[in-house]
Amino acid sequence: MANRVAIVGIGQTYHTSKRDDVNQPEMVAEAVRSALTDAQLSIRDIESVFTGNMETFEGIFLPDHGMAAEIGALGKPGFKVNTGGTTGASAVAEGFYMVSSGLYDISMVIGFEKQDCGDTTAAISAAAVPVWAKGAATGAIGEFAKQALSYMEITGGTEEHAAMVRVKADKGACRNPYAHLKLGLQSIDEVLQSPYLVWPLRLLDFCPQSCGACALILATEKKAKKIHKKPVWLADVEVVHQEPFRAGVFGDPTGKETYTQHVACEKIYKRNNITDVRKQIDMAEIYEPSNWEELNLYEHLHFCKKGESWKLIEKGITEIEGEFPVNPSGGVISTNPIGATPVIRVAEAALQIRGDAGEHQVTRDTKTAIATALGGPNWTVMFLLKRSL
Amino acid sequence: MATVTEKLEGMDVWLYHGQIYIPNTFSAGAVGSRFLIELRDKKRIMGMRCPTCNRVYVPARSICKDCFEQLDEWVEVSDKGTVLTYATDYETKSIQPTGSPIVYGIIQLDGADTGFVHMLGEVDPEQLRVGMRVQAVFQKEREGSILDIKYFKPLA
Numbered sequence: 204m205a206n207r208v209a210i211v212g213i214g215q216t217y218h219t220s221k222r223d224d225v226n227q228p229e230m231v232a233e234a235v236r237s238a239l240t241d242a243q244l245s246i247r248d249i250e251s252v253f254t255g256n257m258e259t260f261e262g263i264f265l266p267d268h269g270m271a272a273e274i275g276a277l278g279k280p281g282f283k284v285n286t287g288g289t290t291g292a293s294a295v296a297e298g299f300y301m302v303s304s305g306l307y308d309i310s311m312v313i314g315f316e317k318q319d320c321g322d323t324t325a326a327i328s329a330a331a332v333p334v335w336a337k338g339a340a341t342g343a344i345g346e347f348a349k350q351a352l353s354y355m356e357i358t359g360g361t362e363e364h365a366a367m368v369r370v371k372a373d374k375g376a377c378r379n380p381y382a383h384l385k386l387g388l389q390s391i392d393e394v395l396q397s398p399y400l401v402w403p404l405r406l407l408d409f410c411p412q413s414c415g416a417c418a419l420i421l422a423t424e425k426k427a428k429k430i431h432k433k434p435v436w437l438a439d440v441e442v443v444h445q446e447p448f449r450a451g452v453f454g455d456p457t458g459k460e461t462y463t464q465h466v467a468c469e470k471i472y473k474r475n476n477i478t479d480v481r482k483q484i485d486m487a488e489i490y491e492p493s494n495w496e497e498l499n500l501y502e503h504l505h506f507c508k509k510g511e512s513w514k515l516i517e518k519g520i521t522e523i524e525g526e527f528p529v530n531p532s533g534g535v536i537s538t539n540p541i542g543a544t545p546v547i548r549v550a551e552a553a554l555q556i557r558g559d560a561g562e563h564q565v566t567r568d569t570k571t572a573i574a575t576a577l578g579g580p581n582w583t584v585m586f587l588l589k590r591s592l
Numbered sequence: 593m594a595t596v597t598e599k600l601e602g603m604d605v606w607l608y609h610g611q612i613y614i615p616n617t618f619s620a621g622a623v624g625s626r627f628l629i630e631l632r633d634k635k636r637i638m639g640m641r642c643p644t645c646n647r648v649y650v651p652a653r654s655i656c657k658d659c660f661e662q663l664d665e666w667v668e669v670s671d672k673g674t675v676l677t678y679a680t681d682y683e684t685k686s687i688q689p690t691g692s693p694i695v696y697g698i699i700q701l702d703g704a705d706t707g708f709v710h711m712l713g714e715v716d717p718e719q720l721r722v723g724m725r726v727q728a729v730f731q732k733e734r735e736g737s738i739l740d741i742k743y744f745k746p747l748a
């Protein structure tokens with residue numbers, strides 16, 4: 204039987220386009236100090252440190268190279284993971300494995316990305332596999348445009364529905380002190396007037412490139428109760444792999460029905476006896492680089508029946524004050540420091556459970572939440588968080 | 593990207609030769625930038641002292657590796673120091689800052705607790721030795737780069 208694991212410290216930087224005032228390690232240190240303050244721990248209490256960063260996005264190799272001081276890792280075990288969009292979630296999963304296995308009592312996981320240093324789309328395209336991918340390399344935008352088209356064709360959802368999701372995200376971001384894009388959108392018309400990047404994806408339909416870091420401190424049950432008066436339990440974790448260049452598996456040639464999300468849900472919901480997601484789970488922080496993808500995810504994560512996700516946004520169900528809030532933080536479409544992004548999903552879900560989300564605290568009393576991540580290789584990482592076990 | 597085929601027992605197999613281009617802009621940050629400005633404008637090599645363990649880091653950095661202290665006590669260290677170790681490269685590539693041979697050294701500057709990686713110049717490779725005393729030679733035209741120090745030369 205694995206040990207129980209709780210989040211006992213949460214810290215993030217503010218997120219923005221440019222951080223000329225700090226180098227990358229210094230930016231990461233801000234999140235580390237913030238998590239230590241939240242946990243009221245000293246760096247000496249941290250036994251191991253695991254990091255996540257999308258190497259090549261900053262145009263240097265081993266961005267964690269000169270970072271032992273800034274993450275407090277001198278002489279400690281730990282390593283960096285890089286799994287595409289899920290990178291930060293892989294780091295959280297790694298920390299979870301380490302603590303639940305009993306190897307360490309207190310571990311820190313950190314996700315970071317300083318996108319003012321590099322060119323994410325250039326890195327994705329330039330370093331793509333030459334044989335299958337390089338000729339068709341469009342970065343992430345083309346990929347999500349294709350998903351948006353499939354979504355419209357199959358479900359009958361419209362650009363107006365996607366625009367409603369975008370306005371919802373902005374409402375959350377404007378209330379979240381750490382969020383990057385705070386546009387103050389008043390109506391869906393502002394979204395529908397934004398120019399197309401790759402039809403049907405508009406400029407406002409896609410996430411920004413952000414600089415930022417997010418750190419979590421994880422502890423065993425015994426330590427957790429002493430460290431924080433409101434520990435949040437990482438009740439379950441699932442990591443599902445796929446390969447990126449043969450998207451259509453199992454009768455789904457468009458890749459819309461993301462296989463890994465299906466597998467992750469099946470496992471997590473089954474193990475935790477969840478049959479009615481919106482009833483048994485109180486809110487979700489999901490990985491939606493585009494508002495269109497959020498609509499897709501409502502279905503894939505079983506928040507609604509197939510083809511009905513646009514009804515959730517139409518009825519306001521996923522709004523902050525709605526029956527089942529999704530991404531009250533403003534989500535990935537407002538803030539995307541790649542390696543940090545999935546860690547932020549977990550952090551934000553945990554803040555909701557603690558009741559510490561401040562202005563963007565959801566109306567529904569949150570005892571249980573899910574956080575998810577997806578990435579380039581079509582991998583899914585999914586977490587179930589709880590206030591009490 | 594050039595595509596070439598090579599023969600493999602009666603069939604062609606494809607190899608993709610390419611070069612990857614990824615633009616980047618590395619931020620030195622406020623502390624790193626001040627270090628470079630001091631080199632450029634005053635030919636001074638600056639370190640940072642940790643108030644807890646008293647170590648002086650050169651080049652200056654903002655956080656102590658051992659204590660996790662946020663550092664802000666700037667100290668000027670000497671332009672003279674001692675060679676701790678070195679390596680001579682006779683097969684230099686275009687990525688390297690000077691032509692062949694290039695002598696890399698780790699130098700502990702007087703007043704610093706850390707090794708400083710740079711180049712040694714005006715030195716006969718036969719005369720190189722650990723423990724050698726050296727002094728920084730600055731470029732005439734400086735631009736705020738670690739290469740504003742041209743190299744370290746042996747002290748007479």
Ligand SMILES: [Zn+2]
Nearest residue numbers: 642645656659
């Ligand atoms: Zn110190």
